[in-house]
Amino acid sequence: MTTTVRTQVAIVGAGPAGLVLSHLLAEAGIASVIIDQRSREDIEQTIRAGILEQGTVDLLATIPGSRVHTAGARHDGIELRFDGAGHRIDFPDLTGRAVWLYPQHEALKDLLAARIGAGQDLRFGVTATGVEDADGDRPRVIAVDDAGAGLEIEADFVVGADGSRSVVRKAISGSHGGLFREYPFAWFGILCEAGPSADELIYSNSPDGFALISQRSETVQRMYFQCAPDLDADSMSEAQIWDALQRRVPGTTLVEGPIFQRDVLRFRSFVAKELRHGRLAIVGDAAHTVPPTGAKGMNLAVADVLLLARALEALLVRSDAGLLDGFADAARDRIWKAQHFSWWMTSMLHVAPDASDFDRERQLGELRSVVESEAGRTYLAEGYTGWPFA
Numbered sequence: 431m432t433t434t435v436r437t438q439v440a441i442v443g444a445g446p447a448g449l450v451l452s453h454l455l456a457e458a459g460i461a462s463v464i465i466d467q468r469s470r471e472d473i474e475q476t477i478r479a480g481i482l483e484q485g486t487v488d489l490l491a492t493i494p495g496s497r498v499h500t501a502g503a504r505h506d507g508i509e510l511r512f513d514g515a516g517h518r519i520d521f522p523d524l525t526g527r528a529v530w531l532y533p534q535h536e537a538l539k540d541l542l543a544a545r546i547g548a549g550q551d552l553r554f555g556v557t558a559t560g561v562e563d564a565d566g567d568r569p570r571v572i573a574v575d576d577a578g579a580g581l582e583i584e585a586d587f588v589v590g591a592d593g594s595r596s597v598v599r600k601a602i603s604g605s606h607g608g609l610f611r612e613y614p615f616a617w618f619g620i621l622c623e624a625g626p627s628a629d630e631l632i633y634s635n636s637p638d639g640f641a642l643i644s645q646r647s648e649t650v651q652r653m654y655f656q657c658a659p660d661l662d663a664d665s666m667s668e669a670q671i672w673d674a675l676q677r678r679v680p681g682t683t684l685v686e687g688p689i690f691q692r693d694v695l696r697f698r699s700f701v702a703k704e705l706r707h708g709r710l711a712i713v714g715d716a717a718h719t720v721p722p723t724g725a726k727g728m729n730l731a732v733a734d735v736l737l738l739a740r741a742l743e744a745l746l747v748r749s750d751a752g753l754l755d756g757f758a759d760a761a762r763d764r765i766w767k768a769q770h771f772s773w774w775m776t777s778m779l780h781v782a783p784d785a786s787d788f789d790r791e792r793q794l795g796e797l798r799s800v801v802e803s804e805a806g807r808t809y810l811a812e813g814y815t816g817w818p819f820a
């Protein structure tokens with residue numbers, strides 16, 4: 431049995447992009463239906479990055495019930511560590527902006543509560559399988575729920591906020607993929623019960639490779655170290671993990687504690703060739719993925735969504751397609767800046783398995799030229815705190 435529902439905007443994916451979009455559309459008086467193949471619990475437990483740009487925080491703070499300012503922690507800087515010494519990058523001094531440490535799953539809990547509280551039509555356990563009439567004025571999302579019942583959502587517009595394996599992207603770009611690059615390393619990530627090892631995040635380059643000492647709370651910490659992409663997360667003992675981390679952060683004594691979560695994050699850079707086709711568009715990870723260094727993923731998703739929400743308001747409230755016609759170029763402008771920033775932070779801080787002595791000395795020269803120059807530190811701080819939203 432298949433049920434058909436009609437709405438103005440069908441949103442596939444209840445991650446940050448889909449949820450923020452439904453909020454902005456509702457503010458403009460536009461109705462939407464969101465589906466997600468995961469359960470609410472799964473979405474709320476997805477462990478992702480923890481750093482929000484100033485602009486992302488300013489937007490989230492306007493959503494009723496947001497805890498970003500009460501449960502999140504403002505960070506005014508980071509430490510870049512290399513060659514045995516730490517160098518602080520002071521964000522407010524350099525840019526007048528800051529970032530917030532607020533884990534993505536906490537932001538998701540807030541967004542889900544806010545949207546459900548506002549009466550949003552939001553369906554969990556519903557998997558999109560395709561989009562029909564992708565060239566017409568009433569595209570339809572074809573979906574199936576966990577019990578096997580069919581659902582069709584007929585809409586004025588379909589948005590794919592459905593992550594890196596996006597079904598909507600296939601309807602937009604057909605066999606065109608996108609532009610991408612792979613990296614010869616991954617991150618080994620842990621969550622542990624321990625106090626913080628430092629006041630601020632440490633991004634460390636060492637002869638053994640990169641490490642990031644991040645945080646979650648006074649009692650839980652998140653840390654990562656560079657590893658081989660095919661490493662099995664269960665192949666290392668806790669002692670080996672602490673040794674690997676500690677060796678990559680010489681000069682800081684890490685506070686150790688029981689490790690209760692571990693994962694290997696493989697990563698790549700990707701930008702879809704087409705971001706929009708007729709009355710379909712993709713945002714967030716469906717449109718692009720970035721390597722994690724610098725935590726641009728969720729922030730870039732929010733930036734896409736701000737642009738798309740304005741374009742959809744013009745289209746659906748004022749029958750003006752102008753902003754929608756400019757959406758892909760406007761989004762791409764920031765996407766490629768964030769792609770560059772994420773690639774730059776990654777390549778500046780990681781040690782490639784085949785790095786020569788020349789590569790290594792050049793990298794240290796690059797790091798010194800960044801931290802020793804106010805222009806260099808400002809460039810990093812602008813990218814990290816996020817360029818102002820258009």
Ligand code: DHB
Pocket residue numbers: 478479480481631642644645652722723724725
């Ligand atoms: C975190 C992840 C990142 O990729 C980053 O650059 C900073 C922080 C985190 O998970 O805390």
